[in-house]
Amino acid sequence: MEIYQFNKETGKKISKFNSNFIMSRIIQTENPTHIGCMYLEENGIIGYHQAVVPQLLFILNGEGFVCGDKKEYVKVQFGDAVFWKKDEWHETKTDTGLTAIVIESEELNPLSFMSAR
Template sequence: MKLFRFDESVGRKIDKFGSKNIIITPIIKILERHIDIIQVSSMHMNPEGLIWGHEAPVPQLFIVVAGEGFISGRDKVRVPIQAGQVAFWESGEWHEVVTDKGMNAIVIESDQLMPEELLLKEVIQ
């Protein structure tokens, strides 16, 4: 057995797009012919954390495992999100994430994501 860490002490800061108080720790990346097939990361958003609005380069799942905050999509309307909920953004979709108190999430990025096939539908937007 091997044991690994993915907490914020082993991650790196993200300030791209004007983001703040964000630490990301890549967990796994699967490549095929040097092209990303899927990437899974842990995201630690400290209080007053912000992932500044930008377009998703590929479809993304944002799986909240602790804390709470707000997400927005192309309409730029902030919607609350908390532990146990998942946001999904299509490739090219503008999105933003913000938290006042802090939030931790697992982020999965892949052009092969189809969350509707397995997740119970609780459409937030």
């Protein structure tokens, strides 16, 4: 399990095309990619299972705990991105609720754009 950051502080100011915003780049793919939004209520859980493909979980709101193969839980909150490799066992749970975006694709390489926490 690896944890990355995508918060505002890790982004870069964009001024191209007369723009004025900060972008935290996340990933770029050429092959099929599944992207979804997950809403975990209070005491919600994404049960312990193996990743079918590499996946990134981006915490947008709330906080919770994630683990990998070793079942050692790490606290995550807004701005954290958790990466699990294909076939890696993992779980996500929360006491208070959280909202997250999940990206699943064979070609995920978070180190391409994000720095590790």
